[in-house]
Amino acid sequence: MNFFTEVKEGLFIAWDAIRANKLRSILTTLGIVIGVVTVTLMGTAIDGLNRAFLRSVSMLGADVLYLSRTSWFIDSYEEWLKVRDRRDITLAQVRELEKQMTLARAIAPFVDARRPVKYKNRNSSSVVVIGTTEQFQFTSGSVVGQGRFLTAEEADGGRPVCVVGSEVATNLFQQGPALGNKIKVGQQVFEVVGVLEKQGNFLGHFNLDNQVIIPVKQFLGGIWHDPDFEVQVKVIDVKQLEDAKEELRGIMRKIRRVPPGKEDDFAINQQESFISTFNRVAGTIATVGLFITGLSLFVGGIGIMNIMFVSVAERTREIGVRKAIGAKRRTILIQFLIEAASICLLGGVLALAIAWPVTFLIGKFLPATLSLTVAGIALLVSILTGVISGFFPAWRAARMNPVDALRNE
């Protein structure tokens, strides 16, 4: 008997056996269903989390370097002790950098603070006020919806004008026009010259639409006299990112007079470092999460093994008859393996039917969808679970001595 007929026959017998023991099959399948559902949902959620992160992080721009006093990620207390006494980055240093840097398309100083913002009797209590120059439009990739961004003249001259985020505009002016209105930021009055397009939030926390952009001189004058600046440097060509980073580093060491041989007293951050840190964390979460949910699948597998042992014991006589009339070991082995795999496959299909609508629910929070790949893997894992847990019982059946099996009552 060839393999194909054996499998066909095995499927026939398996279906028959499953139908004959409906309740038992359903209960056994339940373990697999739960296992596959949890693993599938966990996989989908992790996938969604990754995508949500990458989508957020893409706002940082792959071609932008973020110069600041300290690194975005401080891994230890010791490191924090080392960096906390670093000197601030001043506006004068930024100006000097602007003059010397050759590989940059745009360089923008950046400071921010939370302040209440008022328009007539309406106010927004905690708005992020950003002090910067016209260059910020290029480094941040902000898109102006109405009006215009700050001009170089306004930035250099410290004119009392501002560009507001879409949420600030909605809060203060509601449906009314925003452009030309005078709003109060802290104690100063600014004329709104532009409204930004809606941007959403960053990593689910930082609301990018709740901001007011003002010329940096206004910021220094009215909000914070000597802040620590961050500098956003957009490179001309993303392929030259490493060269630009080196140039930036060299210039800053010169400007800040770092003696040769000493460490930098500033840090250059980029999107990549964010991603690698995230991947490290997400990788751990994914491993632990899939391991824990995998356990439930394992428990399901034990259930299958158990029921297959029962099935083999119940059908000892049938096995004896089959062997007596010519079934080889392999035939019996395949028969029971297929039975176990069929129960599990059934479980896998049911599990997908349950997991599919649930992913829509997850989709409300994360950009998660049940991909065809995940579905395929889920089914494959179900079958594999069946084959693995069914193997020992099937092996026992295959090795039965026909004389003893026939004598079994």
Place this chain on the structure above:
Amino acid sequence: MSLIRLQNISRRYQMGAETIHALREVSLEIDRGEYVAIMGPSGSGKSTLMNLVGCLDTPSSGSYELNGVNTSEMDDNQLAGIRNREIGFVFQTFNLLPRANALRNVELPLIYAGLSNEERKTMALDALTQVGLADRIHHKPNELSGGQRQRVAVARALVTNPSIILADEPTGNLDSRTGEEIMALFETLSRKGNTLIVVTHEEEVARHARRILRIRDGLIASDEKTEKKSGVDAVLAVL
């Protein structure tokens, strides 16, 4: 040449510390077309002999040639092949697959032989016709009477056209009238040239055979030819 040739066959079982000699140096030859009854009380070794002849078991020592092939050294899978091709079993408790209909039960050995669907259907139908159940092929075992079930089992044994049909107490679970019907069926099969070996402890059943082997304590106690005529007459009288 004999169809079955057993030479100095012994079969020992280990029961804890004790060794049980189920068969001791048994030699036996059966020719093609014979109709043999094997008799003996329980524990005599007749079941062991039947298992060995049926290639369900292998001897501890001695050699067994079936159809010119030495089977005593074969492994499990080779024996399964031999059983499939050479031997048709009929059991006391029928041993049909309960969820399969008559046709499928009879097809089963042919599935293991690797025959195509059409071939199987034709042969199984033919075998069922021979046992007089052509009109019951789609019935499941629980929709058939005991005698009908045993006839399905006989059809299953016949269907591969084996060298031997080996029946173990074929009438043990049937009332005497149905039992006689089965024995009459065996008679017909024997006349068609099939080799039949029937294991039984009932003289009534054994009387149908042409040759009776009596087993006692693992040895062949007697081996006698019977009056052929009386057996046939008895069957005809019942019918």
